[in-house]
Amino acid sequence: MAMILDGNALSAEIRTEVAADVAQLTAATGIVPGLNLLLVGEDPASTVYVRNKSKDCEKVGIRSIVLRLPAAATEAEVLHQVRVWNADPSVHGILVQLPVPKHINEHLVIRTIDPNKDVDGFHPENAGRLMIGLDGFIPCTPYGVLEILKRYSIETSGRHVVVVGRSNIVGKPLAMLLAQKRPQGNATVTICHTGTIDLAEHTRRADIVISAVGVHGVITAEHIKVGAVVIDVGINRITLPDGTTKLTGDVLFDEVSMKASAITPVPGGVGPMTRAMLLRNTLTSAERVAGVKQ
Numbered sequence: 001m002a003m004i005l006d007g008n009a010l011s012a013e014i015r016t017e018v019a020a021d022v023a024q025l026t027a028a029t030g031i032v033p034g035l036n037l038l039l040v041g042e043d044p045a046s047t048v049y050v051r052n053k054s055k056d057c058e059k060v061g062i063r064s065i066v067l068r069l070p071a072a073a074t075e076a077e078v079l080h081q082v083r084v085w086n087a088d089p090s091v092h093g094i095l096v097q098l099p100v101p102k103h104i105n106e107h108l109v110i111r112t113i114d115p116n117k118d119v120d121g122f123h124p125e126n127a128g129r130l131m132i133g134l135d136g137f138i139p140c141t142p143y144g145v146l147e148i149l150k151r152y153s154i155e156t157s158g159r160h161v162v163v164v165g166r167s168n169i170v171g172k173p174l175a176m177l178l179a180q181k182r183p184q185g186n187a188t189v190t191i192c193h194t195g196t197i198d199l200a201e202h203t204r205r206a207d208i209v210i211s212a213v214g215v216h217g218v219i220t221a222e223h224i225k226v227g228a229v230v231i232d233v234g235i236n237r238i239t240l241p242d243g244t245t246k247l248t249g250d251v252l253f254d255e256v257s258m259k260a261s262a263i264t265p266v267p268g269g270v271g272p273m274t275r276a277m278l279l280r281n282t283l284t285s286a287e288r289v290a291g292v293k294q
Helices: 008-028 044-058 074-088 106-112 124-132 140-151 171-179 199-203 270-290
Strands: 032-038 062-071 095-098 160-164 190-193 207-212 228-233 236-239 245-248
Touching: 008 044, 008 140, 008 270, 032 044, 032 074, 032 270, 044 062, 044 074, 044 106, 044 270, 062 074, 062 124, 074 095, 140 171, 140 228, 140 270, 160 171, 160 199, 171 190, 190 199
Parallel strands: 032 062, 032 095, 160 190, 160 207, 207 228
Antiparallel strands: 236 245
């Protein structure tokens, strides 16, 4: 039976660390890290995500402001609000909850955020810095995966990692980070996706399999070799035969956990780590403003 890589426990540790660092920063400089969140529309899942992120901030001493705009808000109104926050020195992190309504250009919104306040790590400047190995904001989910590997002392150097998924938010940045000569890196990385022929042929050779495609059951026991580490980034809600729903990942947990050496659960794995790393990125932004971190 695989060791469970407990994201709930690790995220609690990180929140404790962030809270201590926030208190130290504020005591030394008077700066209170600030994260402003913009929610456009009333998507139920997005509303829950934003509420939880705001609560996380409150727990660690980060000041958070949530601004809700109606779904009919114009693109100009959204961009104006982002620019207002860009110019506000008390705001260290800006997060526009995605997705935004279809009449708003998501990429334009992301590009409008000041890269120094882009704590989601989605701005092209931060993506480019990540690509060539310079310091910048790492997207929170890849950052969370790296922290899981680090805190459970899972070796990546020289190992073969298969990343299933090629999104700009998870798959591509995670693959680049793991391939770089850095802690929790220096791996040989294969990127697979929905166009990959015979996915199992690739994943069975991997020492570490990371799935981030959002397809329930895409990774089965037949997809991994005995002793592999499995990181499940997927979040899917499936309907059970009795009509109830259940939150699952991409991995068939019960059968894969019998072959893997370590595995993340869903829920309770990568998800809470993503939220924890948002707090860490916000703190880092405030520390840079204070001059205590480059």
